[in-house]
Amino acid sequence: MSTLTETTRPLIDEAAIAGRIYLDGEWVTGGGGAVDSLAPATGEVIATVGLASPVDVARAAASAALAQKTWAATPAGERAAVLRRAGQLWEQHADEIAGWNIREVGAIPPFAGFALHVTAAECYEASALPTAPQGAVLSSSEPRLSLAQQVPVGVVGVISPFNVPLILGIRAVAPALALGNAVLLKPDPRTVMTGGVAMVRIFEEAGLPAGVLQLVPGGAEVGEAIVTDENVRVIAFTGSTRAGRIVGELAGRHLKRAHLELGGNSAFLVRADADVDQAVNLATWGSFLHQGQICMTVGRHIVHESLFDEYVAKLAAKADGLVVGDPAAGQVHMGPLIDEVQRDRVHTLVQDAVAQGATLAAGGTYDGLFYRPTVLANTPRHAAAYDDEVFGPVASVVSYATDDEAVELAADTHYGLSLGIVSRDALAALDLAQRIPTGIVHINDQTVNDEATAPFGGVGSSGTGSRHGGPEANIAAFTETRWITLRREPGHYPL
Missing domain, CATH: 3.40.605.10 (Aldehyde Dehydrogenase; Chain A, domain 1)
Structure with a gap:
């Protein structure tokens, strides 16, 4: 290093x-x-x-x-x-x-x-x-x-x-x-x-x-x-x-x-032609890297209805397999949240989402400041865990049927920092991205990227x-x- x-x-x-x-x-x-x-x-x-x-x-x-x-x-x-x-x-x-x-x-x-x-x-x-x-x-x-x-x-x-x-x-x-x-x-x-x-x-x-x-x-x-x-x-x-x-x-x-x-509440849009395993690999990194404490973190996973069940199951399995612990003591995938205030906020958002109808597919628990990577399925759009920036390791997954519905879901936010789209048809994905206002777009990649040579910034509340x-x-x-x-x-x- x-x-x-x-x-x-x-x-x-x-x-x-x-x-x-x-x-x-x-x-x-x-x-x-x-x-x-x-x-x-x-x-x-x-x-x-x-x-x-x-x-x-x-x-x-x-x-x-x-x-x-x-x-x-x-x-x-x-x-x-x-x-x-x-x-x-x-x-x-x-x-x-x-x-x-x-x-x-x-x-x-x-x-x-x-x-x-x-x-x-x-x-x-x-x-x-x-x-x-x-x-x-x-x-x-x-x-x-x-x-x-x-x-x-x-x-x-x-x-x-x-x-x-x-x-x-x-x-x-x-x-x-x-x-x-x-x-x-x-x-x-x-x-x-x-x-x-x-x-x-x-x-x-x-x-x-x-x-x-x-x-x-x-x-x-x-x-x-x-x-x-x-x-x-x-x-x-x-x-x-x-x-x-x-x-x-x-x-x-x-x-x-x-x-x-x-802040941000980035959308990760998975089209019907996407490879689920590839998409889940990207999503795991985008949602759980650095405990989700990144402005570009994937908060909203918008997945075609034909892939939804498989995607949720595989993302939850990935989350359950991640090791959470002290990064100074040994090899782990995730470290702690920064303090108790942030941990309690994250946990409240998760509990409220479940109370409002979301399915807890993985996580939702913690030990000290170590919060388990969490997957919420069918999170209501009005739930804060879906609608707001969580700044924690929480992935909310919802489904869509048509490209127009996907665009509407992805654009339905006051944030506008980063966007990820996974598709075998990269040009079709780019067409969708042109309809979703964000400062950053990544086709066939997740939302957390940074290079010193690239312009960085968001629109709206981002x-x-x-x-x-x-x-x-x-x-x-x-x-x-x-x-x-x-x-x-x-x-x-x-x-």
């Missing part, structure tokens, strides 16, 4: 960062105090992390605004080198960082390894941004040179969630830095080591100047301080739709751009469109467009 050698010194010195936040290139005591980071699989304390206060945010934003000016003026090749070095460091320290990811987040080792691979790739892709074209020559009806120039926005606030903190933080942090911005990073307080400390240490070692990346973990009050601070010009938020609405409204009142990547992945999306997200004209002689106007 990594190129870490025995001579590579550890990236994270726990004693040096215990209970501290990162301001102006130094680990200092935060105004929000400190909190224990707990391993959800065991409940043990694995670290003590510092929390920021709104006062810390104001200090961080002001100093980041000053540091950003020098960073933006740094030659493009030097900024690119920092991003390339960061990518190398993610690979060199992969074992150490994966260990934090496994213990703190509850990720199984293969998924932790995948997250590190994508994180390094995001840095490598971002390293091409400083030297990418940053504008265009425009036509003009006047005798002048007319230009459009992309310039850094200044300070970017990045607010990332607990579930995949590496990927969901770096995909904003890396391009924002590469394009000459400074960043205030607020990871979820439950995953500060993985989503915050590791990222700061990587960029420290990569040579990023002090003040350009600041770490301000905290709760809602810290997030509000970031969104409202006058020095922060763009917000990149990944999280729940409920929280995203609050962030978007607050940003709008302060005339700031907010790039919102929110967010404000593609703002991550690929140079066009990143440049649009983290720069402003200036119009510049040059005349040989001053113009003359008839006044």
Whole structure:
């Protein structure tokens, strides 16, 4: 998984960062105090992390605004080198960082390894941004040179969630830095080591100047301080739709751009000509990977009536055969949910669905934070387990008779993130996809996919469109467009 050698010194010195936040290139005591980071699989304390206060945010934003000016003026090749070095460091320290990811987040080792691979790739892709074209020559009806120039926005606030903190933080942090911005990073307080400390240490070692990346973990009050601070010009938020609405409204009142990547309840449509075993293989991954704690997770399985019974039986058998346990203790297919609040919500949704008429084909039980992968058949469309984002390992399966009915079922949601369709006729599947509004479509694949080169984002309650992945999306997200004209002689106007 990594190129870490025995001579590579550890990236994270726990004693040096215990209970501290990162301001102006130094680990200092935060105004929000400190909190224990707990391993959800065991409940043990694995670290003590510092929390920021709104006062810390104001200090961080002001100093980041000053540091950003020098960073933006740094030659493009030097900024690119920092991003390339960061990518190398993610690979060199992969074992150490994966260990934090496994213990703190509850990720199984293969998924932790995948997250590190994508994180390094995001840095490598971002390293091409400083030297990418940053504008265009425009036509003009006047005798002048007319230009459009992309310039850094200044300070970017990045607010990332607990579930995949590496990927969901770096995909904003890396391009924002590469394009000459400074960043205030607020990871979820439950995953500060993985989503915050590791990222700061990587960029420290990569040579990023002090003040350009600041770490301000905290709760809602810290997030509000970031969104409202006058020095922060763009917000990149990944999280729940409920929280995203609050962030978007607050940003709008302060005339700031907010790039919102929110929740999902993705549909997985299985046509009559599909191979059931292949579809079930895809569905198992799409619904149960990382305990279903992924925004792209398959929530709604929409299966042709001729395949429905076989599909439910085989998906339930797959679910029953999955091993759930501590990913740090041995090989398992699924780890724990993040905390008791999330577990209890998932269980309530499952129980309510059964009470409303759904058939419990598999799962529906838990031990501690380990929730069994669950299959619900014929879930009523009005049941929250079908209609809302569960963010847990719960698959609701319903049937359809015609393509028109399948489209109606798949499109009947306020979310619009990812869509999967399985069919032997890929072009027919694409025709169906054109009728279902989502930001992402995968034909003959499940819904959970991520690449640093691909645009990522949703529509409707899933967010404000593609703002991550690929140079066009990143440049649009983290720069402003200036119009510049040059005349040989001053113009003359008839006044």
